[in-house]
Amino acid sequence: MDVVMEYLDTYVFDGVYNKAAxxxxxEPLPRNSILRQSISLFVFIYTYIILFYFGTAGLSYRYVYDKKQEQHPKYLKGQRxxxxxxxxRALPQITVLTxxxxxxxxxxxxMVYKEWDKYGYPYLAISAIMFIxxxxxxxxxxxxxxxxxKVYAQCHKLHHKWIVCTPFASHAFHPIDGYLQSLPYHLAVYVFPMQEYVYLALFAFVNVWSVMIHDGEYVSNNPVVNGAAHHTVHHLYFNYNYGQFTTLFDRLFGSYRKPTAEIYDRSKRNSKSVQSKQANEIDDKIPTLEAKKSQ
Known part of the structure; x- marks a missing residue:
């Protein structure tokens, strides 16, 4: 991030703060001022995430998303x-917390470092795997x-309002929910070393991935990769497939549910009979789930 801030200070923020002074x-706030850095980071991160979110989700919605899913009985009116x-509403608050x-x-x-060869070039790939x-x-x-x-209703229930998601559901969280699920990405570089450009690239990747697993296009039928099909199962049936990138921990801790053929097959998943069956299953489960989660 220091590379980004150096560039922004030189070409944007120095002029802004000098003019404000x-x-x-x-006197203009110096570059090493915590107040200046906090303000600059908020402006940059919030601008970046808004542009990235609307840009990536917008392109996904336009070119990837199966819009026939909007005919599903559990798709809300005006949901997008x-x-x-x-x-x-959530992104400014998540930015402040970050x-x-x-x-x-x-x-x-x-433990972010600059030199590409500080730990050897093979470590660059190893650190990326460790990060994931x-x-x-x-x-x-x-x-x-x-x-x-004891947690669901206060924090995560809002995200499950989107039972049949569009790509725009990717960042549609309660602010605390969004922050908590983003926290590991920041915590990682306090646990093990990462080269700064590798870290920035992975940070961009995870935002794209968050959109992809909500886009409803099931391009991967890999048993290890937690793709859109697995995350669709999570939104439809709630208590399965909690992982973000892989199914490893769901398998290890007993929360894995394999997507059925009707999820992968576009003609089947768009059939009225399949959608009606899914809606009925959800209607049967929600009262029990809501009762448990509100206790």
Whole structure:
């Protein structure tokens, strides 16, 4: 992140803060000021995530998403815009909560490093695998704990409003829910070393992945990869497939549910009989689930 901030300070923020100082007859905030860094990080991260979210989800909705899913009985009226509104409310708050972790990186408290060969080139690939497995494990448990009856209604229930998702559901969380599920991505670089560009690339990847597993296009029928089909099962049936990238921890801890052929096959999943069956199963389960999760 220090590379990004150096670029932004040089070409954007120095001029902005100098102008603000001139207008207020004060000294410009120095680059190492915590206040300046916090403000700059908020502006950058919020701008980035809004553009990335609407851009990636918008392209996915336009070119990938199977819009026949909007005829599903569990698709809400105006849902796409409800998802966007939900994300728009949550993202500023998630950004504020995220800033301390980025400040820690900027001030050298993380294990992010600059030199490509500091730990050898093979470690670059190893660290990427470690990042995926570490965050997948952490998110699995964060996500599963969010389904605990004492937590669900306060935090995670909002995201399950979207039973039949569009790509815009990817970031449509309660702010605390979104923050908790993003936390492992920031925590990773405080646990093991990562080269800064590898880390930035993976950070962009996880945002794309979050959109992909909500886009309803089941391009991967891999038993290990937690793709859109597995996450669709989670939204339809609630207590399965908590993982983010893989099915490993769902399998290991007994929460795996294999997607059926009717989820992978577009003609089957769009049939009225399949959708009606899914809706009936959900209607049968929701009262019990809601009763348990509100206790």
């Amino acid at each position: 001139g207008l207020t007859s004060t 815009f409800l998802e966007m509104a939900c994300a728009s 800033i301390p972790w980025i400040l820690g990186e900027l001030h050298g408290h993380s 497995l570490f965050t997948d494990f952490c998110i699995y448990w964060v996500h599963r704990l969010e389904h605990h009856p």
